[in-house]
Amino acid sequence: MKAIRLHAFGPAENLTYEDVPDPTPGSGMVLVEVEAAGVHLVDTMIRAGTAGGPIPVPELPTIPGREVAGRVSAVGPDADPTWIGKRVVVHLGMVPGGYAERAVAKVESLYELADHVDAAQAVAAIGTGRTTAGILRQAHLTADDVVLVTAAAGGIGSYLIQAARNAGAIAIGLAGGPAKVETVRSLGAQYAIDYRDPEWTSRLKSALGDREITLLFDGVGGTNGQQAFDLLGTGGRALMFGWSGGGPIEFTHEDLMSRGLTAAWAIGPKLTRHLRALESAALEETTTGRWKAQTTTFPLAEAATAHQALETRNTTGKVVLIP
Numbered sequence: 001m002k003a004i005r006l007h008a009f010g011p012a013e014n015l016t017y018e019d020v021p022d023p024t025p026g027s028g029m030v031l032v033e034v035e036a037a038g039v040h041l042v043d044t045m046i047r048a049g050t051a052g053g054p055i056p057v058p059e060l061p062t063i064p065g066r067e068v069a070g071r072v073s074a075v076g077p078d079a080d081p082t083w084i085g086k087r088v089v090v091h092l093g094m095v096p097g098g099y100a101e102r103a104v105a106k107v108e109s110l111y112e113l114a115d116h117v118d119a120a121q122a123v124a125a126i127g128t129g130r131t132t133a134g135i136l137r138q139a140h141l142t143a144d145d146v147v148l149v150t151a152a153a154g155g156i157g158s159y160l161i162q163a164a165r166n167a168g169a170i171a172i173g174l175a176g177g178p179a180k181v182e183t184v185r186s187l188g189a190q191y192a193i194d195y196r197d198p199e200w201t202s203r204l205k206s207a208l209g210d211r212e213i214t215l216l217f218d219g220v221g222g223t224n225g226q227q228a229f230d231l232l233g234t235g236g237r238a239l240m241f242g243w244s245g246g247g248p249i250e251f252t253h254e255d256l257m258s259r260g261l262t263a264a265w266a267i268g269p270k271l272t273r274h275l276r277a278l279e280s281a282a283l284e285e286t287t288t289g290r291w292k293a294q295t296t297t298f299p300l301a302e303a304a305t306a307h308q309a310l311e312t313r314n315t316t317g318k319v320v321l322i323p
Contacts, residue, residue, distance in 0.1 A: 003300075006058075025075060025079065030107060031102055035087075037123065039319035039320065062096050065100070068103050068105070068123060080107065090110050111126070120293070139239055146213050148232075149216075150217070170191075172190065216231075239266040296315040298320070298321055
């Protein structure tokens with residue numbers, strides 16, 4: 001089969017498209033004919049050799065990728081043969097192998113996938129969607145909220161805009177450039193803002209009038225995240241899940257006390273204890289059509305290009321490889 005392999009940590013060019021032996025499903029495992037493989041920002045860190053914490057550094061050479069959707073073609077010992085022929089989606093966990101035409105997965109990690117659900121939508125849901133579901137579990141989002149989402153054209157951000165819309169809240173999305181702003185608007189945001197406009201904060205205040213932002217979802221940090229945090233109204237709450245903009249939002253206990261704010265880090269152990277439930281929730285939203293992932297797809301052979309595009313923010317939504 002064809003697969004992407006990494007022989008040495010380093011730049012995206014180190015990802016090579018090669019012929020490799022087909023994997024064989026072990027006990028309690030299945031073989032999946034891959035229709036789509038998800039690309040995560042963590043994948044770029046693993047490739048570069050900079051991943052740390054709970055993410056193990058793989059032995060080289062390795063086939064990256066931890067999110068796949070496709071059809072089961074074979075089962076290993078002690079696996080139910082009725083899985084053969086079913087479309088499935090699965091998060092492989094800490095075991096890589098997704099950037100390939102075939103991958104093996106544990107039966108207990110599988111979800112059967114309805115035929116009407118696109119494979120790219122499914123891999124977005126099983127990874128990015130489950131993180132979003134975990135963030136939303138902590139948000140207690142209601143129709144009374146005025147929600148500000150940074151990086152709203154990204155994978156998590158685009159889901160959050162749709163969740164705010166579905167809850168009946170006022171949804172405000174930040175994005176960079178006209179095309180991404182239009183994407184955010186198409187997702188249902190009442191206000192789609194280009195953060196490249198140096199006057200975006202004052203323009204948003206003017207548009208909102210006497211309404212205050214009650215809930216901030218921030219995965220960007222840096223200047224834009226800080227400006228967004230400073231817009232939170234009295235009693236507002238902030239949920240943070242990254243700082244791709246250069247560093248986390250900075251605040252003091254005085255900021256929280258004087259404005260009655262609450263701020264929390266929304267990922268990590270809070271999510272990992274409930275992954276199966278969060279995956280189910282994200283897939284339910286996807287299957288019913290309440291969530292539709294924004295995706296940028298690349299052929300499997302162009303995985304290096306996909307990594308480069310993701311790292312330089314030249315993608316919209318979830319990046320997906322198609323064998």
